[in-house]
Amino acid sequence: MSIAPLAAVPSAHRAAPVFRGRIGPDARSGHYAVPHRYRLHLSTACPDGLRLAVGHSVLGLETCCPVTLLPAVPDRPDGGHTALRPLYRASAHHYTGPALGPVLGDDWSGRIVSTHAPDILRDLDRFRQDGRACLYPAGLESVVEAVERMCAEGIGEAAQRAGRAGSGPDEQAAALETLLDTLGRLERGLGSGEYLVGDRLTAADIGLWVSLVQLDTVHRCHLDASAVHRIAGHRALWAFARRLAARPEFGHHLDLDGIARRHHGRCQGLEAAGAAVQILDWAGHAADGSDASRR
Template sequence: MTNKISIHEEQREINAKGEFQRQKNRFDTPFGENAGELPVESGRYRLLWAEICPWAHRAVIVRELLGLKDVISLGTASPVRTEHGWEFSLDENGVDPVLNIRYLPEIYAQTDEEYTGRATVPTVVDVQTKKVVNNDYFRLTNYLEVAFQKFHKKNAPDLYPRHLRKEIDAFNEILFHDVNNGVYKAGFARSQEAYEKAYDTLFERLDELEERLGSSRYLFGDEITDSDIRLYVTLVRFDAAYYSVFRVNRNRLIDFPNLWNYAKDLYQTKGFGNTTNFDAIKKGYQLGNVSSNPFNILAKGPRVENWLEPHNREKLTKEV
C-alpha cells in the first residue's frame, strides 16, 4: 500500500476528449450579513490548506495582507497528499489540533455523509459546529476582501476596489480557465489534442500578460489587487513544478522578462514570499506523482536566491 496518491487521481474529472474538467465546489454558501449567508465573526472559522496548492495559497496571502491572522485560524496539511487525502501529519500526533482530524476527508464526512467528491483545499470549517462551510476557492478571497472588511487591519490594501470589480471579475475568469487551471488542463490531459490545446492557450495568455506588464507595475496599475494574487500563485509554481511535471515547457518563467520581474516584485512583498514554501511545492507536485517518479527523486533546484534579485519594477509606478 503506497502512502502517496497519484497525480492521476483526478481521472473521473476527464471527459471523453481526454480533457480535464475540474469538479465543482460543493460548499459555496457566501459569507455576509444577509439571511442564509455565513455569519462574519472573529474566531469562528479555521482555514485548512496545503502549501503546494495555488487555490489555497491565494486565500492565505489575502489573509496575511489584510491582517486576518487573528480572525481566521490556519491549519496546514502535508504537501504530499496520501491515498486517504490531505493529511495533518505536520501537527503533533498527526492530527489538526483544533479539529482533531488526521485526514481532510474526515471533516467532509462529518459534514455530509453522502459527499463523494474530492476533499479539497482551501476548506473553511466552522469550529463551533466542526463542519465544512465553504470550499469555494474561486470566491473565497473576495469574501475575505469584502465580507470581512470590518476585521481588516488599519491601512490594509484595497485588493478588490469597487470601481474595478467588474474588470477584475472578467479578468479573473479568463485567468482561471486559461492560466491558473490551464496548467492543470495540460498536465492532466489524457490525449495529445487536449494537451496541446491547453498548452497553446496557456502560452498565448502568458504572452499577453508579458506585454501587459511591460507598461504597468501590477495588473491594474500601481496597486496590488486580487488578480495579482491569483496570477502570482501560478507563476511562483511554474519553474519549480509546472514546467516539467505538467509539460508546459515552451518557456520557463525566467524566460519572460516582465513576468519574471513582476513575480519577484510580489515575492519580495510581505504576504507573498513569506507564505511561499518552494520545498513543499516541489514535494507536492514531484513526489505526489507516483506514476512518473517511481523512485521519489526530488529535484534540487531552482535556486530560491534568484527570487531575491532586484526586479526594478518601481520605475513603472506612475508619479502622483
C-alpha cells in the same frame, strides 16, 4: 449578497463535494463577518491554498481568522486529510468521500462554510483590516475576475495540456500557443506599472503570482527547453513575480519542497528537458524579502 445554504454541490472536477456557503454582511445571513468565528484549513503546496494564504496575509487576518496548515501530501489512501474528516462528517450526513482542502470552517458550529476557493477569497475580503488593500475594489470586480479566469484557463489549464503525456503534437503546440498568448496579453496589461489592475495590489496580482509559481515549479517539468525559454522571455511578468516573492506576505508562504512532493505524488506525466531550466530562484527571492523585513 445572495447566501447559498450550507449544502454540498456536486462537482465534475473533484471526488469530494463542493460546499458553497457564503459569508454575508450581517447576522441575517447566517454566516456573517465576525472576528474569531472562522478558520482556514489549507496547504500552501496546493495552488488554491497558496492563493488563500497570500490573500489572508495581504488582508492582515492572522488573528481575526486563524489558519490551520495541512500537510503537502494528504495522509489518507483516498487522497484526503484525516484532520478535516470531522468537519466533513458534521457537514454532510454519512459522508464517506475524501476530506479535501482548502476549507473555510465555522468554529461555532464545527461545520464547513465553503470549500470553493474563489468564494472564500472574496469573503475574506470582508474581514480586511483598516488600511489594507481591497482585493476586489468597487467598480473593478469584473476586471479582476477576468484576469483570474485568464490565469486559470490560459496559464494553468493550457500549461497542463501543453505538457500532458499522450497528447498529440498538434494539441500540445496549440496549448503552448494559448499559454504564450495569455502571458503576452498579461505582460502588455502590466505595462510599466507595478500592478495589473489600478495602482494597488488586488486579487488579480495574487492569482497571477500563484499561476507563475505553478508554471515554473510544476508545469515546466513537462515542457521542452525551447518552450520554457519562450515562457521565460516575458521579462516584465517574471520581474513582477520576483518582486512579489520578496514581499513577506507572498514569499513567506512558499513551500517549494511541499509543492515538489505534492507534484510527484499526483503527477503521471513524463519529465522533459524543461525541468532543468528554472526561470526564477524562488527560495532566494523569498529569503531576500525576509532579510529585508528583519532589518
